[in-house]
Amino acid sequence: MTNIPDIEVRDLSMAYGDFVVQRDLNFTVGKGDIFVIMGGNGCGKTTLMRALTGLQQPASGAVFYGGEDFWNVAPEDQTRLKRRLGIMFQGGALWSSLTLAENVALPLAEYAELSPARIAEIVSFKLALVGLAGFEDFYPSELSGGMKKRASLARAMALDPEILIIDEPSSGLDPLTARRLDDLILELRDSLGATIVVISHDLASILAIGSDSIYLDADTHTMIPTGNPRQALASGDPKVRHFLTRGTA
């Protein structure tokens, strides 16, 4: 099992009707990587995220998690694979009618055979991990943007996922709050050993946390493998350097 990458994407194409968003995507994400999917607005980053998480069937190609073909397994196996993923959505996507504690507890109650007291313990711990201890009984509408993102991260980690998929962690956050979220992501990787996929167009964040990356090109509708973003900035594809330097190189 050790040689099988956590995620492998093979010849993946995504389309809306006749409009191909991205085609021929091929990449692997190794254990413990922070893999950054970068690209400009409208290049298909979020569409790729939806194909990786089971929200939108790709037009062709395959996504493998630990060697299992995510889109071509039986529904119950797909659900089992989904449990290995923790997803943080762009806007947080916390369930607005539930408190933070209930948000984090719902996945636990759904999958794990745990007593309510045990669940409450785990929920408090996960919220403390993201710096939100004591906010158990708050509703999402009572939180700031940064707190919502952190709460969403706590929910994504509820089931101790092997893979965390994070959509635009820094969008809508001020630079310092975004930086703190980046630090949190790095710490989680180091302490939990999780594999993390980050979808981002925030340069500071990409350079700070990425260990491997691809660039989705909105003009050619396919990807450019870019490796470590810091190396891509120094000596990568001209198009990628153009992106990473805000058009000055």
Place this chain on the structure above:
Amino acid sequence: MTEGNPEGVSTSAGEAGQKLETRRTDVSLLVVLSGRWCLDQALPSREHVERELSAVVRRLTFDAAALGAWDSGLLTFLAGVLKACAVRGIEVDQGGLPEGIRHLLAMAFAVPEQKVAGRGSRNGNLLVRVGTAAMEFFRGAPAMLRFLGEITLSFLRLFTGRARFRASDMWIEIEQVGPRALPIVSVISFLVGLILAYLGADQLRLVGAQIFIADLVAIGMVREVGALMTGIIIAGRTGAAFAAQLGTMQVNEEIDAFKTLGISPVDFLVLPRMLALMLMVPLLTLYAGFVGMLAGLLVSTLIFDISFFEYYNETLRALELKHFWVGLSKGTVYGAMVAFAGCLRGMQCGRSAEAVGEAATSAVVTAILLITIAASVMTIVYYQLEI
């Protein structure tokens, strides 16, 4: 206020001192701008310059030495002149314009106008629009059926004890649909009962059988009108709310969050709402029937001189248990229709605030349409079955 003269000089002045003057020498035209050029006053027309752009003019220059304050009024004027020159192939020298204006004009013309495909095709002739609407309706039909199937599967899971939703959600909806809808249901069913009584009184007087007002009101309210009125009230009150709630959750990706966790959003969100309405609408229907009969009683005793006991006995004689079953069954079906329409439109909602509004509107329209169709079908079926 335009005057031309033989030397090729013509002027056009606005009301607040702004002035446009053109001077032609050989192949070049000089446009002199002076005074204040702002949108809050009438500005000279661009046509004045365009008239001067005759075939011999090859070059356009500006003199803005006496130009005062200016805003978009001047910019749009100049942009129009530049376009007119471009069409005629006339060279324009912007050297005489202030630097700020030159920059703004350069920015406005930096990116050529895009011919974006797929826009503006919405207005066709009547036939095209009818055809498009019909095709959209039939495209929507499979989605409706799929949703119906998902709800059916969800109910199967409920009966086998595998559906997961929070009972507290259902109780919240029950409170919303039940007790909180009582005032409006009371008012409307009272007034409808009153209308039925007057309608009956007028017709039955002709045959001297005003006592049958009681039959008309009792059977009418309990069998048909109570359920119909309640269904329509709940469609406007609760169906729209369901669509807005689920639509907002769709916008916030909350529904996606359920799916990625492998939790069925139908079980978690649609089922409690469906159950709440299927439980509460029949009860409200029953209540509406009694309020309607109360109105009939008041009208008959106070206006039409029918004694309380006469009316009471006639009502008891007319009302059979089967009428209650018919009313209750209709209430249950209408409740299911409203929940179905509200949840369907909510789940189909797009990802914008505007889409949530459209979902709410569409939910009410769909619910009322479904209720009316169901009402007709059930009335015919019950008649044929002699229930």
